[in-house]
Amino acid sequence: MPFGQLLIEGLAMGACYGLFGLAVVIIYRTSEVINFAAGTMAVFSTYIAFHMITFYGHPFWLAFLFALIFAALLGMFVEFFFLRPAKNPTLLGLIVITIGVQLLFGGLVCWKWTADQQAFTIPFSYQVIYEPLPGVFMSQWAVAVFVIAAVIVTLLFFFFKYTKLGTAMRATQQNKHAAKIVGIKTDRIFAFSWAFSSVIGVTSAMLISSRTILDPEFMMEPFLRAFAAAVLGGLMSVPGVLLGGGIMGLIENFFGYAMPAWKPITAFVVIVLVLCVRPSGLFAKHYVKKV
Amino acid sequence: MDMKRDYYEDIELFSSGTILFWTVVLLVALFAAPLILSNYHAYLFNLIMVHVIVAVGLNILVGSTGQIALGHAGFFAIGAYATVLLMTELSIPFFAALIIAAFIAAFFGFILGLPALRLEGPYLAIATLAFGLAIMHIIGHVELFGGRQGLMAPALNIGIPQLGLDWEICSEKGKYYLILSITILMTLFAVNILKTKAGRAFVAIRDSDIAAEVIGINLTIYKTLAFAVSAFYAGVAGGLFAFVLGFFDPFTFHLILSIIFLVMVVVGGLGSVMGSITGAVLITYLMYDLFKNVDEIPVVGDLMVAVSEQWLTVTGMDNFSMIGLGLVMIGIIIFEPLGIFGAWIRVKKYWKTWPF
Amino acid sequence: MAYFSIENLSISFGGLKAVNNISFNVEKNEIFSIIGPNGSGKTTIFNLISGIYHPDAGAIHMEGENLVGKSPDRVARKGIARTFQNIELFANATVMDNLMLGRHIHMKTGIFGGAFMFGKRSPAAREEVKHRERVERIIDFLELQSVRDQFVGSLAYGKRKLVEVGRALALEPKVMLMDEPSAGMNTEEKDDLTIWIGDIREDYGVTILLIEHDMNMIMGISDHVFAMNQGEKITLGTPAEVQKHPEVVKAYLGEEVIS
């Protein structure tokens, strides 16, 4: 078993899942909604970058920047037009709205760019290979994934810890009512967290896409894994989600190596087993309702 | 309000003459429908009714007991596969096979209910989702189940061949009557269950599980029971679905189907049987009929093609059906968080109080 | 042996001793009040009795049977009903259904029986009607007729408290635990409640354990009062005795008490 190889590949893919899991968690924590549209929204933004590069010939970084801005606007758009107008919604109602959003954007993307597969290239190529240890290959892409994941997590840490907006976001997450009372525009915080989630989502999606392929469905499976990773991490802390993603990637790769036929479900089965032991994921306390 | 003279009248199936009247009208209409329906519509109705059974069952779990379930396509698959395999491999008569299959599904529901005792919200969502994926995957890997290839349903013989009682239903409309009767029966069962001890216990668990416990409701039993009942419904529906379609493969029971089931229940209205029926009807109709083939509608079609040529692509135009479905879902929840049933209650209230 | 007794009950949460070595006996058909400031562990005792928490040490006996280790629903089946401090009703069900839920342990309808409730003579329907009669009597008793078919979520606070009492009563309990039943009621409702509690004891022969802050009520109806603070016993005695106990005055009543 090429241990080092599987480790690196598993961790790299896991980091992508973890990043995307962050996108899920950020929204879950502010509005308690599992955003089933996360994948499709990221796909939409990636296609914007793709379109700029392919059809208008813009350089990657410009397109990247534009895609981030677009993603942020898209996130806010969804929050403002689809979630905010829903008054007194039930939790499941909100989930159904996100499913609706997923169908809506999935349809739009397919309509605009058709379902044909495309290639999306980022400056960090998977074709450039390093060999840190003999027989263990590590592509530039994997290096980039690790660096970007580390940078994003560090930035997030500082953002949440030391900035006013970050503190306000945490405050809103913990107690919406009290946040309103201290004068936080909670609506804006919601819109902002959607934008934020969408931006992180598209970053992760671009990394995944550049390694795999670009088509309107390419985030469906990663989304499920990211969601699972977030749940495994406990849906709470930023590092927890990334760790969850890493575990997810490793399980998939090692089990996938040992028994390829069962690869697609091993990670999910393991997660269910973990949840049976720790009902709130690995890194969160299990709260019991008080009477 | 008419006078009640007896406590039983409160729990009667048709608690007023008006309801009875309209139920009879609806039933007559349903039974007469095939006279004017094409085979295509009969198929669509069959599909709708199968979905109604799933939705009614799922609502017992999601709406009444308050558990989220993203793996119902798994039970649906178990029902379909078990029914067909019992009939072909063990030559068990249809009705027996259907019931046994439903119980097998219920058993799996019970199993899935066990982790659900400790999980909630997104954790439960992932657990049920994993169940659905696993079922689909396992079926795809076992030769007995036809593998990826899928299974062909045998002829629908609702008699008992062993006793020489053959009654084969070949036509779409024959199936329609069979499925309609079973759907009505299953719906009545659901209404009754929700009105009696178990149904109340389910609602109690949703509203306050601690209070439910201290009045003597055993959470373990009733939570798993809710899963089992709901899986039973999905199993029955699956068994019928096998014959509606005549052929199925593991991919038919994809996660998307589970999500669609959930959408039906939520759009229809959580916790109400009528709601799940309307939800299933609406969503199935939208998915299979309404938004399909916009390009063949006279004026609108040309407009759509023009729009597509101008800004989008003509090749992707069929995606309009997805967009339409998505928008309808969003619209219903935004304007009526309680689903179609909520809207119905509102209309009824308005009607009763009109013109005040 | 006493009808209902608690012996050396202790539980701690993360080092904090919420209930520390508490014992008391309750005789059949008595009203036994527990008083103490917030956070003194009164509700925890109730939670221990009803099986929501399991004690670190000690025993709970009722009619000679130890209840420790039993799950809440088993405890309920033994005949212990309770109400909650912050109402725990089934908000999306009608008052009727809430009370019928109180009959849960007495009903015999299974899921299949329920499913086949067709016609007046089906076993399920007969069972429903039978228990419905019982519930109607409770509705009569607590004067809930006007709200019978309303959803609990839309009721006024005081009414909801009553529904909770009714639900506990529908269980036909031998012992009833009432956690601050009068909190949030106005004086008129409190007076009614006081009378009903007395009636519950007399008409239904129920032993009542009561947590209350309203001293008027406690002094008016309890046979014995148990005072505690920070998980420890202060004193046990008749209302008059307890009221005068200096430590009780200091820890609970404060200076502001108006007699």
Place this chain on the structure above:
Amino acid sequence: MLKVNNIETWYDLIRALHGISFTITQGDVVALLGSNGAGKTTTLKTIMRLFYDLKEEQPEKGSIEFLGERIDRKATDEIVKMGIGYVPEGREVFPELTVLENITIGAYTRRDKAGVKSDLENVFYHFPILKSRKNQQAGLMSGGEQQMLAIGRALMSRPKLLMLDEPSLGLSPILTQEIFTIVKNINEKDGVTILLVEQNVNMALKYSHFAYLLENGRIVRADKPEVLREDEDIKEFYLGIATEQSVKGYKRYRRKVRFR
């Protein structure tokens, strides 16, 4: 200073406030009294415009003026900016933020750094215990400390009017006493007007300059505490000065009704 004029608030189809009017004069401590469900908290929430989750704008009728400006259609954060601080019922602190973060977030709407700093000192002056615990997670503190934290947080927005919703809820008499003393201090030393919602009528009457009594969403009495203390109804219903006799007599009446 604050003028509430005939407001009505609806929860969906249920009217919670049936036209409430009252005024608050600058520098006063005003108490809003009443039993549970009378509409006290609803009144405060309506003033803070915390009901825009509901379908329609609330209050549905009537007007609220603060410092001569209408605020009944303003957003909550603007109202905070104008100078109304609100300490909600049940001490809604941010459990996973530290004490210091909890306090400073109270100044979220403010931009003047120096002012915020001096206000922080002021909060620590009133609540020395918070200073000693400033790096602790707020959720781990006791109820009384959380109440102090919530008041401190509200003070950080430098309010002209501070609205306290049941500060004594769930606190021991000694702590209640302490909180009320501090509130009095804030009123006198910082010159903050205070609107106090209380069930503990005794305590509220002792510290307030004027009191309103709510019942079923209506104001039924409005007077100075001295006067209210002597009111027979208030004595009986809210101060608990009821004679044994009346209860017994009532009981007999009920019995009769039941035997009919």
Place this chain on the structure above:
Amino acid sequence: MNVKKVLMVLLVPLLVLVFSTVDGAAQKQRGFDDKEIRVGQWGPQSGPAAAWGAVARGSELLFDMVNEEGGIHGRQIKYFIRDDQYNPSQTMAGVRDLVDRQDVFAFVGGVGTACGLAVQNYLRQNKIIWIGVCTGARDFQNNPWLWQMWPDYFDEGAILTKHAVENMGFKKIAYLYQNDDWGADAMDGVKAVLKKNNLELLDAIPVEPTERDLSSQVSRLQATGAEAVIGIMAPTQAAIALRTAVSLGFKPQWLHSYNLCDFGMMSHITDGLWAKEGVMTAAFTPPIDADTPLMNKYREAAARLAPDERWGIFYLAGVVVAEPLVWALKEVGPNLSREAVRDALNSVTNRQGVGPVLTWTEDNHMPPRKLQVWQCGPNMETIVVQDWIENDLPRP
């Protein structure tokens, strides 16, 4: 009250009795009139498998061309596409809609084994002409109304392996396949050829059709030390597998299924690796960029009639499956009937349009067993490394 109830109870079985005897009176269906012939096809135009939808649209091109030329014996072809999202129950709905309500004469193509199997019996019962179901699965035999064009997956696996082993001399062969009937059937072919050459298959690794991360599978292939990998999978997975292999420094000779013979597209979605690695594929049509009169004609028509469409292999496949129907319709003449078209199709002999050479008889509606093997050249051009070759091994 009771009377009402009794009545109701009686009513239901009565209704059942009355109506269950009534079977939908089948109206006479012809599928055509003097002005038009109605033809249908299903295909995933939206949803997860929408990339396959090009087949159905490709057929539309041919019918549009025919209509442009004035139709067939004065009749225009009216063509319907039903989007089924690759979901058999939707296929069934669409097909019933076409047959029952639109009165369709024939179906061409139709992507997906499961979708095809779901409607097979229905089409057969209704005697609908059906040409070229787009799958090589074996469950479509002995249907007198279905003519197959898609090569058997078994043959495909065999011919690819044969080329790898006998022409290129590889000894270490591994197999990466889509985990379904397609992959399983082709695996039989691979194994049969290897057995004939006294070789063992190093490893056979399944890929789920939805999977997007193939690093563990490719790592495992790498660990076997395979010189050549036979691949049976969809373009997405093939591209990902190749990309992953390159990023792991694993460079075997890839031999893929014919559905990947669109070298332009495959090179595009693999960042040119397809050309760089010289991937080989099977093929049963001429190359899409071939410079033959017919191909040029279609290509020009596509540019004119469907400017949105990419001229790719799936799109061409749509043309391929529609061609025999047009031949047969033309041959039958103005006196159209299902039986006449059937007979015309049964007598197709050694006829080639833009697709494979076809021969059908009354007893044999099987697809041709001949395939080519191509290699993707450095400039994405098609190099034919193995001309038409027939698999002579018996099917298991």
